[in-house]
Amino acid sequence: MATQQSTSPRTRRGSRTDKPTIADVAALAGVSVSAVSKVVNNRPGISPPTRQRVWDAAEKLRWSPSATAVALRGARTRAIGMVAGRSADVLAADPHFSVLISGIEAELAPVDYGLLLHIVGEEPGAEERAYRRLAEERRVDGVILTESRIGDTRFELLRQLRLPAVLVGTPWREDPIVSVRAGGEQDAGIREAVHHLAELGHRHIAYVSGPEDRVHTVFRRRVFEAALGERGLRPTRIVISEFTADAAVKAVRRLLAEPDRRPTAVLFANDTMAVAGMSAARRLGFDVPRDLSVIGYDDLPVGELVYPRLTTIGQDLVQLGRAAATAMFGLLDPDRAAPVEAPAVRPPGLLVRESTGPAARGA
Amino acid sequence: MATQQSTSPRTRRGSRTDKPTIADVAALAGVSVSAVSKVVNNRPGISPPTRQRVWDAAEKLRWSPSATAVALRGARTRAIGMVAGRSADVLAADPHFSVLISGIEAELAPVDYGLLLHIVGEEPGAEERAYRRLAEERRVDGVILTESRIGDTRFELLRQLRLPAVLVGTPWREDPIVSVRAGGEQDAGIREAVHHLAELGHRHIAYVSGPEDRVHTVFRRRVFEAALGERGLRPTRIVISEFTADAAVKAVRRLLAEPDRRPTAVLFANDTMAVAGMSAARRLGFDVPRDLSVIGYDDLPVGELVYPRLTTIGQDLVQLGRAAATAMFGLLDPDRAAPVEAPAVRPPGLLVRESTGPAARGA
DNA sequence: CTCCATGGGTATATCGTTTTACTCGGCGGC
DNA sequence: GCCGCCGAGTAAAACGATATACCCATGGAG
Numbered sequence: 001m002a003t004q005q006s007t008s009p010r011t012r013r014g015s016r017t018d019k020p021t022i023a024d025v026a027a028l029a030g031v032s033v034s035a036v037s038k039v040v041n042n043r044p045g046i047s048p049p050t051r052q053r054v055w056d057a058a059e060k061l062r063w064s065p066s067a068t069a070v071a072l073r074g075a076r077t078r079a080i081g082m083v084a085g086r087s088a089d090v091l092a093a094d095p096h097f098s099v100l101i102s103g104i105e106a107e108l109a110p111v112d113y114g115l116l117l118h119i120v121g122e123e124p125g126a127e128e129r130a131y132r133r134l135a136e137e138r139r140v141d142g143v144i145l146t147e148s149r150i151g152d153t154r155f156e157l158l159r160q161l162r163l164p165a166v167l168v169g170t171p172w173r174e175d176p177i178v179s180v181r182a183g184g185e186q187d188a189g190i191r192e193a194v195h196h197l198a199e200l201g202h203r204h205i206a207y208v209s210g211p212e213d214r215v216h217t218v219f220r221r222r223v224f225e226a227a228l229g230e231r232g233l234r235p236t237r238i239v240i241s242e243f244t245a246d247a248a249v250k251a252v253r254r255l256l257a258e259p260d261r262r263p264t265a266v267l268f269a270n271d272t273m274a275v276a277g278m279s280a281a282r283r284l285g286f287d288v289p290r291d292l293s294v295i296g297y298d299d300l301p302v303g304e305l306v307y308p309r310l311t312t313i314g315q316d317l318v319q320l321g322r323a324a325a326t327a328m329f330g331l332l333d334p335d336r337a338a339p340v341e342a343p344a345v346r347p348p349g350l351l352v353r354e355s356t357g358p359a360a361r362g363a
Numbered sequence: 364m365a366t367q368q369s370t371s372p373r374t375r376r377g378s379r380t381d382k383p384t385i386a387d388v389a390a391l392a393g394v395s396v397s398a399v400s401k402v403v404n405n406r407p408g409i410s411p412p413t414r415q416r417v418w419d420a421a422e423k424l425r426w427s428p429s430a431t432a433v434a435l436r437g438a439r440t441r442a443i444g445m446v447a448g449r450s451a452d453v454l455a456a457d458p459h460f461s462v463l464i465s466g467i468e469a470e471l472a473p474v475d476y477g478l479l480l481h482i483v484g485e486e487p488g489a490e491e492r493a494y495r496r497l498a499e500e501r502r503v504d505g506v507i508l509t510e511s512r513i514g515d516t517r518f519e520l521l522r523q524l525r526l527p528a529v530l531v532g533t534p535w536r537e538d539p540i541v542s543v544r545a546g547g548e549q550d551a552g553i554r555e556a557v558h559h560l561a562e563l564g565h566r567h568i569a570y571v572s573g574p575e576d577r578v579h580t581v582f583r584r585r586v587f588e589a590a591l592g593e594r595g596l597r598p599t600r601i602v603i604s605e606f607t608a609d610a611a612v613k614a615v616r617r618l619l620a621e622p623d624r625r626p627t628a629v630l631f632a633n634d635t636m637a638v639a640g641m642s643a644a645r646r647l648g649f650d651v652p653r654d655l656s657v658i659g660y661d662d663l664p665v666g667e668l669v670y671p672r673l674t675t676i677g678q679d680l681v682q683l684g685r686a687a688a689t690a691m692f693g694l695l696d697p698d699r700a701a702p703v704e705a706p707a708v709r710p711p712g713l714l715v716r717e718s719t720g721p722a723a724r725g726a
Numbered sequence: 727c728t729c730c731a732t733g734g735g736t737a738t739a740t741c742g743t744t745t746t747a748c749t750c751g752g753c754g755g756c
Numbered sequence: 757g758c759c760g761c762c763g764a765g766t767a768a769a770a771c772g773a774t775a776t777a778c779c780c781a782t783g784g785a786g
Contacts, residue, residue, distance in 0.1 A: 034737080038775095050734080064499045065773065068434040068501050069771070069772035070773060071431040072742065072771085073772085073773055074774085097461075101480070102454050109481065109482055116442065116477045119465065120472055138430060245667070275668045283670055305635065307645045385742065395767075396767095397766065399743095406745095407764095410764065410765090428743065433742085436770080501772095
């Protein structure tokens, strides 16, 4: 008992301002270190009065367990990783990612998990190296992936690294990776969009998208073609370039250049491109939606800001983020029967706003 | 020697698939654990041939030091924290934050630092609790703050927690906190904007901003008033509400409602508001810039996407983020004479694009 | 009266590094 | 020929928490 006192960390500490450790709490409460540990981890074997004393002591010292020590001991890091294999400025321009992150954070924050972000450039090995470090250095409990790619090598890598992973989107070739996506029909949004345009009398519809190294890029383009095909139509044009505003502007210029092959409506692969494309059209003297109807994808906040407001295929990115975080928790401890099993994510659906209208007669 | 062998961690490990530790590397290289540590930390006292053997062994085992163990030992966490005291969806809507983050990451990534993001709600104590946890649990080496507030209590809190902090922006009342901001005159951007509008013949200029609990909100409004005053003008109207698109729309409706007090130009406190305001005006039948000139603040990517392109006061948020990260490194080890001392951040300056034009005659 | 179970704890090994002693052989100086 | 020192390593004590093994009173059963 007296021994306890004399070897207390307090005595060897120089400054009083150092952060308290579990030993300080134990000393103050007059119990052993292990007793404190049991109390804060809600493990049995400590009597109610003692528990109370421990809690009081902890409170008084403003102590809470050191995350690094806990992590070292083999428990949780309480952090989830995310690696973005894009250059920082591209990322800044496309809020898609931020919206997703905000959804993830919404689940993480209440349980005091953090999100460790690593933005690595687009150089070949960078992304893989980032994952390796995350795993080898044991910085996170798991990672969330997005932008499912064709021939994606990340899943295999992460399995090999034994790092739990959750993919937002559809894996390439039915990989066994845990993934989250909207419920219902994945193709609903694009079908609705095509239907909407057809109803408005459009027969000449173009599609502008980014590189087909992503799973969703190919999928959506195919759905688009299929939906048109069912109505006996064929795409007026399909432009595949980059997921950037610049690319969208260039694409629109080309689409509108030849009067005889000019579409009356364009579907874009994301809202940023759609907004940029819409502006480009107006700059060329085409009114939206009178001369050209425009549809985006994602339902980012920007779509509601612009004039005319963007008709778009909304996918619930925030919910998707939440679902990913929930799935990750399920992966981390399969026991704790996931309380609210995967928040339902509604399927992508068309949101008709102002950028679509009846097809122009002339066309 | 043989002892070394028999007590090697490998022997007590069950599975071969466990991640290697420094002891494994030491065993493979035939040296002691401390020797390995010295080698990887570039400390003297180990001969070149031995160093090589150690490196080889580490490489072969794909070993890299466990971040948690290193952190526990008192060294660096290699992570910087950031706490956003806003609800997740507000954040998603305003890319200001993401752009800043992308700048921070640009500096962090090359030196393998991560950014630990904590988005806490707007409830009163939430932000403080988040900082406390970050500090108590020793999860990060320091934190970066934004949105300097009037009567900000965070600086004091962080000092008390002994958590290194860097503020992006100007502290309230010359607090000794380390802060980064653009070089040159802070008021340059707004002065230029007012000058620009005056040159175009505008005499009736309004200002729409968010709550004045932030340092920059008040500062900018004052600069605006002063700049107008120097030209013998007074603000037609100043609207103070929220930093949201909705608020901007409402403000514009009010500004344009009364024909006799109608401004010919509006300055908004950020680009998101400006874009929303611009659309609102157009929806009410006012052409931009013919009937109303609009200027934003921040130079977010969205400004270039819309039609007409937004004239705005650009501040180099990416550079600001980089500077913050650099300042943080300087704070973390003052010795390592900061190589590229604080990347220069250019002062806020007007970017004239398409949303401003000559004042309408009628007004 | 002895034995064993049980409640309520305590002592200690352990996680994977870093760092602060030491050790030890050789070599130059006096 | 002895001393001190230096280069090249090694052993062991932290860092802060958790889990396992143990310990010691009680108390009830037999």
